[in-house]
Amino acid sequence: MAARRILVAEDQAAIRDLLRIALEEQGYVVDEANNGVEALVRLREHRPNLVILDLLMPVVDGFTFVQAALHEPNGKDVPILVLSAVPSLFDVTATLPVRMVMSKPFDIDVLLGHVHRLTAPSGPGGAGSAGD
Structure with missing residues (x-):
């Protein structure tokens, strides 16, 4: 099986x-x-199995990235794990197609557990498989 790909x-x-x-x-x-601009470039290069996304970034923020990614062939149905140091943004993420929201600072072992779960294959050709 090919290695799972994560876009950070x-x-x-x-x-x-x-x-x-x-x-x-x-x-x-x-x-x-x-x-977010660099993230869109990387997304177009390779379909990730998961995106780990900060919401507050320069140039293009995480919110704008998500909206743009939804229109990219490599961005459809890719799970997104949001990391944010601003708890007030957690309510806003309810309007985005994200699977998990974690606050910063975070426990790396807890995050890795979520990554393993979110990237686990869901069957042959399932949502967890990368098609690059």
């Missing part, structure tokens, strides 16, 4: 690096983006 869209380099290292240690292929 996070403007804080330290958090992005932590996520990349932890995910790669678990066998995931990680694509990184510093903002």
Whole structure:
């Protein structure tokens, strides 16, 4: 089975690096983006099995990224895990097609558990499979 691919869209380099290292240690292929524009470029290059998304990023924020991703062939039906340091934004995420919302700071082991669950294959050719 091919390695699962995760797109990490996070403007804080330290958090992005932590996520990349932890995910790669678990066998995931990680694509990184510093903002929503870079995230859309990465999304167009490879269909991820999951997007880990910060909402407040420069250039294009996470909200705008989600709306744009819904119109991309590689963005349809991809689960999104939102990370945010602003709890007041959690209510707003109810209007977005996200599967999970976690607050920053986060426990990396808890996050990895959610990643494993969200990327688990749902059967042959199921939602968890990447088609790049």
